Amino acid sequence: MNWDDMRFLLAVAQAGSLKAAARSLGVDKTTVSRRLRALEAALGRQVVEVRGQGLNLTDFGRRLHRHAEVMRDEMQAVDALAGADTGGALGTVRLTAVPMVINQILVPALDDLRATAPGLRLELIAEARDLSLLRGEADIALRLARPTEGGQSVLARKLGDLDYAAYAVHGAAGEMPWIGYETRMSYLPQAAAIARSAAAEGATDISVNDAETLYRLVCAGHGKTLLPRIVGAAEPRLVELPYRHGALPKRELWLMLRRELRELERVRLVAQWIERTLAVRTSQAQPTRPPDHRDNGADP
Known part of the structure; x- marks a missing residue:
């Protein structure tokens, strides 16, 4: 899988829609949808589903989301470490x-x-x-x-x-x-x-x-x-x-x-x-x- 696709899962979980997630990431809605489909194809599981007017995580998506948050925090910690000037x-x-x-x-x-x-x-x-x-x-x-x-x-x-x-x-x-x-x-x-x-x-x-x-x-x-x-x-x-x-x-x-x-x-x-x-x-x-x-x- 492409680990970068997890960013799109995090954005959708926070925003609740493709449009809002795209806006927060600075990309178009089609890109968000494509990256989510790619993530699902790589994992062989559905991670998001449409409910009413919004986009929600599936049960598997919610479990995956917790790991995605840890990954994000660790990458931000790496960025912070790299930004420290010795x-x-x-x-x-x-x-x-x-x-x-x-x-x-x-x-x-x-x-x-x-x-x-x-x-x-x-x-x-x-x-x-x-x-x-x-x-x-x-x-x-x-x-x-x-x-x-x-x-x-x-x-x-x-x-x-x-x-x-x-x-x-x-x-x-x-x-x-x-x-x-x-x-x-x-x-x-x-x-x-x-x-x-x-x-x-x-x-x-x-x-x-x-x-x-x-x-x-x-x-x-x-x-x-x-x-x-x-x-x-x-x-x-x-x-x-x-x-x-x-x-x-x-x-x-x-x-x-x-x-x-x-x-x-x-x-x-x-x-x-x-x-x-x-x-x-x-x-x-x-x-x-x-x-x-x-x-x-x-x-x-």
Whole structure:
């Protein structure tokens, strides 16, 4: 058999359809189907079957899938070992998170990482979508919700909560309309809270699908919005505002890394840097009681 065909079994098991598996692998649907048929022909057993609108593993396919996961983990461990530079350099770590976390939290702290991990090459991948650690798209990921990917192949640990607060630029905060997310993003807790506030006070004619864009719009004076406190409190152009529309939202922050990489020094140093950075930024962004301009009549 062609051992590479096992990648296609893993992709179908995770995606549940030929089309989704093809998209995750960067190939066409015909290629996935052909490789699965080749795998079945080599093994003499059926590994997938159509059920309803989806594609499921057969009983034999499920047993084979467990072995395929072990094979994948071992190959990733070989890749990690091959990537270790014995010439003094630590090697490369690929770190992914949403753009706001990369740009506003991690990038300002890069000097600390460079001082503690000379010889490290860091690839920062700012993506709104969740890159797959299992497919090797990243080594470490920061996620704003409890992870669902990976099972035993991925280590995940909650680092804490991101508290949100209302912010706008100094000097115009009291009269600013709310800037929020497009309707497709309404599942986000901060998006729902902004929509609730905008319904009560008024919204701008701008909406976004990315928190980094939202941050830049608020800093440019186009309106007010909800931001993580560790971002808003660190921006001198912004002031925290009273919030009168229910409880402020929170987002969980999770650190994920591929299990087979956990003992590598470069991965350990980056994970420690992330935790250290968040601890410092969180301590600097303790909640404040913003002035209630509506009560005292003062200019914001």
